[in-house]
Amino acid sequence: MNAGNPEYGTDGVYRRLGVRVAINGVGPATRLGGLPLHPDVLAAMAEALESPVRMDELQDAAGRHLAALLGVPAVYVTSGASAALLLGTAAALTRGRADLVDRLPDTAGIPNRVVIQAAHRDPYDRAIEAAGAELVTIGYPDTTHPDELRRVLDGTVAAVLFRPGRPGNLLGLEATAAIAHEHDVPVLVDGALFVPPVDRLRVYLEAGADLVAVSGGKGFRGPQGSGLLCGRPDLIAAVGVQHQDMDERVETWPRNHGAEGPFSPPRHGIGRPLKVGREQLVGLVAAIERYVRDPGADETEGTRELEEAAARLESSGAVRVTRGAHEPLHVPMLELDVRGAGADVDDVVRALASRPVPVYLGESEAWRGVLTVVGMALRPGDGTRLADAVIEVLGAAG
Ligand SMILES: *Cc1c(COP(=O)(O)O)cnc(C)c1O
Numbered sequence: 461m462n463a464g465n466p467e468y469g470t471d472g473v474y475r476r477l478g479v480r481v482a483i484n485g486v487g488p489a490t491r492l493g494g495l496p497l498h499p500d501v502l503a504a505m506a507e508a509l510e511s512p513v514r515m516d517e518l519q520d521a522a523g524r525h526l527a528a529l530l531g532v533p534a535v536y537v538t539s540g541a542s543a544a545l546l547l548g549t550a551a552a553l554t555r556g557r558a559d560l561v562d563r564l565p566d567t568a569g570i571p572n573r574v575v576i577q578a579a580h581r582d583p584y585d586r587a588i589e590a591a592g593a594e595l596v597t598i599g600y601p602d603t604t605h606p607d608e609l610r611r612v613l614d615g616t617v618a619a620v621l622f623r624p625g626r627p628g629n630l631l632g633l634e635a636t637a638a639i640a641h642e643h644d645v646p647v648l649v650d651g652a653l654f655v656p657p658v659d660r661l662r663v664y665l666e667a668g669a670d671l672v673a674v675s676g677g678k679g680f681r682g683p684q685g686s687g688l689l690c691g692r693p694d695l696i697a698a699v700g701v702q703h704q705d706m707d708e709r710v711e712t713w714p715r716n717h718g719a720e721g722p723f724s725p726p727r728h729g730i731g732r733p734l735k736v737g738r739e740q741l742v743g744l745v746a747a748i749e750r751y752v753r754d755p756g757a758d759e760t761e762g763t764r765e766l767e768e769a770a771a772r773l774e775s776s777g778a779v780r781v782t783r784g785a786h787e788p789l790h791v792p793m794l795e796l797d798v799r800g801a802g803a804d805v806d807d808v809v810r811a812l813a814s815r816p817v818p819v820y821l822g823e824s825e826a827w828r829g830v831l832t833v834v835g836m837a838l839r840p841g842d843g844t845r846l847a848d849a850v851i852e853v854l855g856a857a858g
Contacts, residue, residue, distance in 0.1 A: 470522055480816065480817065480818055481817065482817065482818045482819070482820055483769050483817060483819045483820065483838070483842045484820055484837035484838070484845050484850070485769075485819060485820055485821045485832075485833040485834065485835075485837075485838065485842075486820050486822050486834060486837070487786065487789065487791070487822070487823065487834035487835075487836040487837055487848055488675075488677055488678040488679075488681075488684075488789070488836060489820075489837075490540075490670020490677075490684065492820055492837070493684060494677040494683075494684030494837075495677060495681050495836055495837050496837060496839060497681070497683065497743065497747070498681065498684075498747070498750060498758065500750060501682065501683070501743050501746045501747045501750065502743075503614075503746075504742050504743055504745070504746035505541075505683070505739040505740075505742060505743040505746075506739075506740070507533050507742070508737050508738045508739045508742035508743070509738070509757060513630060513738060514714075514774045515738065516700060516704055516705055516714070516715075517701060517707070518738060518741060519536065519537060519704070519736075519741070520700075522535075522537055522741055522742075522745050523535045523536055523537065523696070524850070525745065526688065526745065526748060527690075528683050529748060529749065529752050530658055530661055530690065530748070530752070531658070531661070531662055531690060532661050532662070532665060532672075532690045532691065532693065533665075533690075533691065533696075534542060534690070534691065534693040534696035534697075534745075535688055535689070535690050535696065536688070536689045536690075536696050536699045536700065536703075537676075537686065537687075537688060537708060537740075537741045537744055537745075538673075538686070538687045538688065538689055538703070538734065538736060539685045539686065539687065539735065539736050539740065540675060540676065540677070540684075540685060540686065540687040540736045541584075541650065541652035541673045541674055541675035541678075541687040541688075542584055542587045542652075542673075542687070543587070543672075543687060543731070543734040544673035544674065544687045544688060544689040545584060545587040545588055545621075545648065545673045546587040546588070546590050546591045546652060546731065546734065547573060547591075547689055547699045547702070547703055547731045548619075548671040548689050548695070548699070548733055549587070549588045549591035549592075549593050549618070549619060549639075549648065550564055550591045550592075550698075550699070550702050550729065550731060550790075551671070551696070551698040551699050551702075551770065552574075552619035552646050552648065552671075552695065552729050553567060553570065553571075553572060553592060553593060553618050553619075554698060555694075555695075555698055555703070556694070556697060556701065557689070558724060558725070558726040560702070561701055561702045561726035561727075561729050562726050562727050562729075564591060564592045564702070564729065564730040565590070565591060565592025565730060566592060567592040567593065567594075567618075570618070571615060571616050571618045572592065572593050572594055572618055573593065573595075573596045573612075573616050573617045573618060574588050574593040574595055574596065574618060574619045574620070574621055574648075575595075575596050575597075575598055575609065575612050575613070575617055575619075575620045575621070575632060576588075576592060576595055576596070576597055576598070576620070576621045576622075576623075577597070577598055577599045577604045577622075577626075577630055578597050578599045578600050578604070579599065579600075579601050579602060579603075579604065579626045579627075579630050580600065580621065580630075580650075580651070581597060581620065582621035582623060584650065584652070584679065585743065587623070588621060590730075591730055592730065593618060593619070595781060596612055596617075598612055599630070600721045601628070601633075602627075602628035602629065602630075603628055603629045604628075604629075604630050604631045606631060606639060606736070609631060609639050609640070610639055611641065613639070613642075613643040613645060615643075617619055617643070617645050618645070619645060619646050619647070619648050620636055620640045620645060620646075620647045620648070621647075621648050621649075621650065622636055622647055622649045622650070622669070623649075623650045624649065624650075624651065624654050624664070625653065625654060625788055625854060630658070632666060632667075633647070633649065633664060633667040633669060633820075634667045634668055636668070637667060637668020637669065637670075637695070638668060640668075641668065643775070646670035646671065646673045646692070646695060647668060647669050647670050647671075648669075648670065648672075648673065648789045649664050649671065649672045649673065650673050651664060651668040651672045651673060651674050652673060652674060652678065652687075653674040653675070653678060653679075653788050653789065654788050655672065655674045655679065656679040656680060656751060656755065657679075658751075658752065658753070658755070661674075661690055661741045661773060664759060665690075669691060670691050670692045670695060671689055671690070671691040671692065671695055671696075671739065672688075672689070672690045672691055673687065673688070673689055674687055674688040674689075674690060675687050676688065676740075676747065676748075678750055678789065679751075679789060679790075680744070680747050680751050681747055681750075681751070681758055681761075681834050681836075682743055682744040682747030682748065683739070683740045683743040683744060683747070685736075685737075685740050686736070686740045686741070686743065686744040686747075687744075689716065689742070693702070695748065697709035699731070700728050701715075701725070702726065702729025702730055702731045702732075703729060703730060703731035703732065703734060703736075704732075705728070705732065705735075706725050706726055706727055706728050706729065706732070707728075708725045710724050710725065713725045718838075735837070759791070761835070761836065762803075762834075762835030762836050762837065762838040762839075763791075763792055763835050764786065764835075764843070765834030765835050765838035765839070765840070765841075765842050765843030765846075766792055766794065766833060766834075766843060766845055767843070768843030768847070769794065769838075769843040769844070769846045769847040770783065771796050772818075772843070772844060772847035772848070772849075773794075773796065773847045773850060773851065774850075776847070776851045778801060778850065778851045778854045778855065779796045779797060779798060779800070779801040779850065779854055780796075780797040780800050780801070781794055781795070781797075782794070782795040782797070783795075786832070786834050789834070789836070790842040791834055791835065791836055792834075792835060793822075793832055793833065793834050794832065794833040795825065795830050795831075795832055796821070796830065796831045796832070796833065796850065797829065797830055797852070798829055798831050799828070799830070800829065801857075802857070803853075803854055803857035804857070805823075805826045805829050805830075805831065806826070807857060808853055808854065808857065809821070809823060809826070809831070810852075811853040812849055812850070812853055812858070813858070815849060817845065817849075819845075819846050819849045821833055821850075822834060833846065
């Protein structure tokens, strides 16, 4: 797992490109390239690359396999949870109609609004708009009334987006789905951070979710560019035609002779730029198989390094260290009281990032002068080096 780090003595691709190999104390962050992959996952990816396959066949087979593994009706593999949000929105907008697939993101004349509670807003909402939908926010940051949802469902709404884990007197998933379904409007859940545990998928679907977007590169520790869309088979079926390469001839397109056919294949859909490589797809299957076989197998990955960092920081006296847990990822986390150590948190972040081996820490608590450390992406030796870097930077600041 150490390949590529100059300090481990290898002369890898990053060194050739002149890119600094970093110490990732943040965890499954996209801007840091995600998590290291387990050798079994890497082996599956390498094997997938040896042979060509038809991607729609692979998608169907992987979807059936994952649906059985995860206990859900249908699954489609995407290039991430964000891609799953876009594709799920596209499915809700088109419901599989080829004429509509051909014209997204143009949604003139069809229900094209996606409703979201103010408390559920998030930068990932951009994926919804990218499909051609218009977001409509209801309620306020800490409260939504059921009538606020009822009033907006006037025939112009294609879907409701629901984001779990937000506190407040909000509409729960069950209440949201009950109201939405009275109007035949599907509910799309952004479960990126909340699945695994796998059971949550069933909980969301039983509460009324029609589709759930899941990240492959977070708790499942799959490839960074992978994710899932899970849920209603008719909506999942509407995803493939607007995601895959539709460079097909009418006469020989294999799907031309299905129950609803023959019909013309749509052209490249709105999801075509969100291509999933066969290595990502197979890598995610391998990671989920691994997870389902033993959900705790990789739980302690990086924990020893985290403990090493904590012990070193504590014995140095450079900064107060508090042990906690990252929620919802459910892994151990350190809080470093940088402000309490007399340093400016932004200066510390910049100083750590400008080192020959840059160190990145979590900044979600930066507003109160605290930086956080998660061990999921730490590799052997990183705990010591992370702690030494922090001690050095704080020493220079103090
Ligand atoms: C990480 C995340 C996403 C995006 O997941 P990717 O797999 O990186 O595309 C979407 N929504 C939420 C809430 C997330 O935390």
